[in-house]
Amino acid sequence: MSGSGIRYLLLIHALLWIAVLPFASPLTASAAGSSSHALQQRIDQAEEGEVLEIPEGEYEGPIQITKRLHLAASPGAQVVLRNQSDQPAVTIAADDAKLTGIQIIDITAKDAPTVMVSGNRAVLEDLHIITGTDGIRLAEAQQGRILNNLVEWGAGEAVPFSRRGNGIDLYRSPSVIISGNTVRGMFDAIYVEFSDDALVEDNFVESSRYGIHTMYSKRPVLRGNRGSMNVTGAMVMEAAEAEVRANTFTKQYENVNAQGILLYDVHESIIAENRIEGNRVGIYVEYSTGNRIESNAVIDNFIGIQLLEASGNTITENFFAGNVTDALAKDSAQNDLSGNFWESFSGIDTDGDGRSDIPYKINPFFLGLIERRPVFQLFFQTPGIAFLETLYAADQAGWAADEAPLMAPPDRWQPSDDEPAGFIGGTVSLMVIILSLAIIGVNRRRIT
Structure with a gap:
């Protein structure tokens, strides 16, 4: 085949690739190319009650979950959601929604939290949140479960405690379980206000103002937690x-x-x-x-x-x-x-x-x-x-x-024989x- 023919075939191939590119699955895009629109579109198209797995990669926030849905990283995948907006990186406004297994980087100073939950019985599990505001906030959202997450301050050590957010924040959210979490470098690591019957169990809180802080809440249970350098x-x-x-x-x-x-x-x-x-x-x-x-x-x-x-x-x-x-x-x-x-x-x-x-x-x-x-x-x-x-x-x-x-x-x-005095x-x-x-x-x- 002549040189001009080869060039012609390459041109046809390039045009076909450009034509089909918009129809490629947005969740298989590379880390740099993933967009909040693509991820939000998949969330909006998901069926009620579906488990929506996210392939490995980086995605841009913010995203919103407004239906009963389990949004999870694919097994073994490293999924990162970055948010540079003044909105929450993730908003959960539906009952019985679940978010698991992803890393959220949201270090912009703002009033909105990194994860905002207003739905009842939400489950947040195995998240790694690096925040410049409140990490997780539940407001008027009852019976939630916040399990085995890592929440840490990411906006620089020069920011004083008075200008940092809380790691996990409950407001008028009764009967919530906060268990197995690690929270570091926040204003209050775990803060519970007007939220009766909270169970705060087996968490590790360090280098914050108050490790665990409860106010105006009846029957809080603080059990098996560890705290240091607060x-x-x-x-x-x-x-x-x-x-x-x-x-x-x-x-x-x-x-x-x-x-x-x-x-x-x-x-x-x-x-x-x-x-x-x-x-x-x-x-x-x-x-x-x-x-x-x-x-x-x-x-x-x-x-x-x-x-x-x-x-x-x-x-x-x-x-x-x-x-x-x-x-x-x-x-x-x-x-x-x-x-x-x-x-x-x-x-x-x-x-x-x-x-x-x-x-x-x-x-x-x-x-x-x-x-x-x-x-x-x-x-x-x-x-x-x-x-x-x-x-x-x-x-x-x-x-x-x-x-x-x-x-x-x-x-x-009684000290044991080998325990120092x-x-x-x-x-x-x-x-x-x-x-x-x-x-x-x-x-x-x-x-x-």
């Missing part, structure tokens, strides 16, 4: 019948207001079997009544437990060890403290029942002092403060006191230094 591990506020059980919160100490677990205006709730280790304050209880705080290990904190205007609570069978001070209390005399182990207390057991015959009384002097002059925290446990505490020994009837402290730790917290010498000293620097920095900013 300002506060778990903050439960304005709640009744809450359950905070078997969680582990460690190393919340880099902020002057850091706590492992904080209860504020919490009533008729149970806080049990938690391990609270290496925090500025282990358990902080304020304006809270009728709660049961039992069988917790409060270890190597700056302050083990702090009570402020808390009454009618039962505090029993807890293990306090390695703390700089085990307890501080003010205006909190009407609590049932009994049967706790206080490592710093030397009791006397004359009848051999394993409980001290003399009570462990919590002197409120220092807590009252630092409320008026926070900078005095720098002088904690110095000889001068210890001397002043001995002078402030009148009216002990108004002090919080464990009337029958344990002489030995409860069995569940603790890291009080290193960690607490480091915490004291950090706390001191934080206080000095706060006061310096106030001065300037």
